[in-house]
Amino acid sequence: MNQSEFHRQPDTLAAPSAHPLAQPSSALSEALSGALPAGASEPARSPAIPRSPGFDETVKLAREGYGFLSQRFRSMNSQIFRTRLMLRDVICLTGPDAARLIYDDDRLTRVGAMPQMVLRLIAGKGSVQQLDGPVHRHRKAMFVRMLVEDRTGIDRLVAIFRRNFIERVPDWIRWGAVPLGAELDLILIRTALAWTHAPIDADEIDRDDVLLAELAEQAGHFGPRRLPLPRRSSALERRLKTAFRQIRRGRQAPLPGTPMAMIAGYLDPQGRPLSPAVAAGELINLLGPIASLGRYILFAAVELERHGEWREILRVPDDRLLTDFAEEVRRCVPFYPFVGAVARTSFDWNGYQIRRGQWLLFDLYGTCHDEAAFHNAGEFRPLRELRHGPDDYSFVAQGAGSVKDGHRCPGEEATLSIIKEGVRLLTTAIDYDMPTEQDVSVSLSDMPCRPKDGVVISGVRWQEMAAG
Numbered sequence: 053m054n055q056s057e058f059h060r061q062p063d064t065l066a067a068p069s070a071h072p073l074a075q076p077s078s079a080l081s082e083a084l085s086g087a088l089p090a091g092a093s094e095p096a097r098s099p100a101i102p103r104s105p106g107f108d109e110t111v112k113l114a115r116e117g118y119g120f121l122s123q124r125f126r127s128m129n130s131q132i133f134r135t136r137l138m139l140r141d142v143i144c145l146t147g148p149d150a151a152r153l154i155y156d157d158d159r160l161t162r163v164g165a166m167p168q169m170v171l172r173l174i175a176g177k178g179s180v181q182q183l184d185g186p187v188h189r190h191r192k193a194m195f196v197r198m199l200v201e202d203r204t205g206i207d208r209l210v211a212i213f214r215r216n217f218i219e220r221v222p223d224w225i226r227w228g229a230v231p232l233g234a235e236l237d238l239i240l241i242r243t244a245l246a247w248t249h250a251p252i253d254a255d256e257i258d259r260d261d262v263l264l265a266e267l268a269e270q271a272g273h274f275g276p277r278r279l280p281l282p283r284r285s286s287a288l289e290r291r292l293k294t295a296f297r298q299i300r301r302g303r304q305a306p307l308p309g310t311p312m313a314m315i316a317g318y319l320d321p322q323g324r325p326l327s328p329a330v331a332a333g334e335l336i337n338l339l340g341p342i343a344s345l346g347r348y349i350l351f352a353a354v355e356l357e358r359h360g361e362w363r364e365i366l367r368v369p370d371d372r373l374l375t376d377f378a379e380e381v382r383r384c385v386p387f388y389p390f391v392g393a394v395a396r397t398s399f400d401w402n403g404y405q406i407r408r409g410q411w412l413l414f415d416l417y418g419t420c421h422d423e424a425a426f427h428n429a430g431e432f433r434p435l436r437e438l439r440h441g442p443d444d445y446s447f448v449a450q451g452a453g454s455v456k457d458g459h460r461c462p463g464e465e466a467t468l469s470i471i472k473e474g475v476r477l478l479t480t481a482i483d484y485d486m487p488t489e490q491d492v493s494v495s496l497s498d499m500p501c502r503p504k505d506g507v508v509i510s511g512v513r514w515q516e517m518a519a520g
């Protein structure tokens with residue numbers, strides 16, 4: 053098994069070196085500001101922001117993936133640099149200070165941040181992600197109710213996941229070799245459909261290849277997209293739109309209290325319901341991320357194999373240690389690489405002049421791998437005892453700041469709970485082997501990123517306690 057690349061990428065990146073543009077001479081500075089688009093030149097007394105060479109780096113971003121930003125911060129020896137993506141001038145930032153800035157909704161807005169062209173976190177126009185201010189807080193409250201405040205909702209999600217996982221085990225025992233990645237995708241798609249009460253029967257996806265492929269695509273594409281191509285509306289979106297239209301016309305009634313019913317029954321501050329298209333988008337905002345969580349469990353399985361002592365430790369139920377392990381998985385796994393924002397006004401940040409309308413990109417992945425905050429950041433070390441919280445601007449795998457008032461992901465607890473349950477099942481319900489002749493390395497240039505061979509396990513058997 054080739055595990056050499058796994059979570060070691062930060063160590064293999066170019067060593068920090070002074071980039072020629074890190075401290076430009078005044079002549080170079082002038083030349084640089086001349087190269088900026090009209091209206092974006094640096095004011096005389098503000099230090100110049102180092103510029104990454106090249107006219108436009110969109111193709112390099114697609115090629116380099118998660119390493120794109122980190123590599124440039126390192127080579128320029130700076131926590132800020134400027135480049136052009138999709139022909140648009142952008143300032144890229146990393147580290148806790150930058151995290152505070154990017155989640156400061158007074159100075160920045162998500163409207164027009166357009167990461168959607170590169171990243172696909174949301175399903176369509178008008179989704180919570182693209183809203184701001186009181187309208188955003190109002191819509192966000194719906195997600196906070198179902199994903200943060202209602203612990204029974206998360207418990208129900210975990211219970212459905214557990215049941216779907218356990219149901220697959222007899223097949224795995226018969227098969228011999230099990231493609232764990234593909235199986236987890238299927239389990240989590242079923243889980244997402246059942247938990248939300250989406251109007252798609254879990255059995256239906258066994259019969260409908262197109263629907264299954266589109267759901268799997270939601271799982272795969274939650275996160276970065278390789279190329280900034282516009283997207284067509286899918287059969288899945290059309291199907292969900294029709295369902296919300298039927299509910300509006302009184303021809304269908306979702307089960308009260310379920311996410312489906314909450315979205316269908318949502319009224320904006322003016323008392324208006326969501327359009328069927330936006331409602332479908334918000335439902336996909338739940339389905340996509342939940343369906344994608346298998347990626348974490350896959351990485352966890354590889355880490356359990358690499359750190360056999362943790363496989364033994366976690367056989368004995370201990371919630372604290374399980375949380376340590378799962379939070380470190382969240383920190384390490386390359387998932388959502390960066391988020392975008394746009395300056396509402398002109399302001400000074402750490403001596404740099406940021407102009408109104410300036411596009412900013414914040415490096416989530418690199419901030420979680422910052423040596424200053426995480427010693428030997430490239431190594432998987434559960435004993436860091438990480439816990440996510442609103443005051444931590446370093447462990448920002450799913451955003452930073454306030455969940456209720458800002459754009460921080462509302463799905464953190466749900467994600468953590470599913471990873472924990474996945475690890476619990478792998479360590480206490482079943483036993484298995486992980487054949488060595490497979491490649492579980494990860495290339496940071498793959499977005500989204502998975503162990504190469506998808507992780508195959510074999511010889512699956514019940515653990516004695518679980519079988520009993």
Ligand code: HEM
Binds near residue numbers: 337
């Ligand atoms: C149960 C699973 C999840 C659900 C239901 C979920 C849902 C959402 C929603 C609705 C938002 C929009 C919040 C807003 O704009 O106010 C969001 C934001 C976000 N999610 Fe998640 N998410 C989940 C898991 C994940 C995972 C696994 C990641 C991986 C890193 C992630 C990363 C993010 C990030 C970075 C943001 C913030 C984007 C920004 O700052 O604009 N989420 N999530």
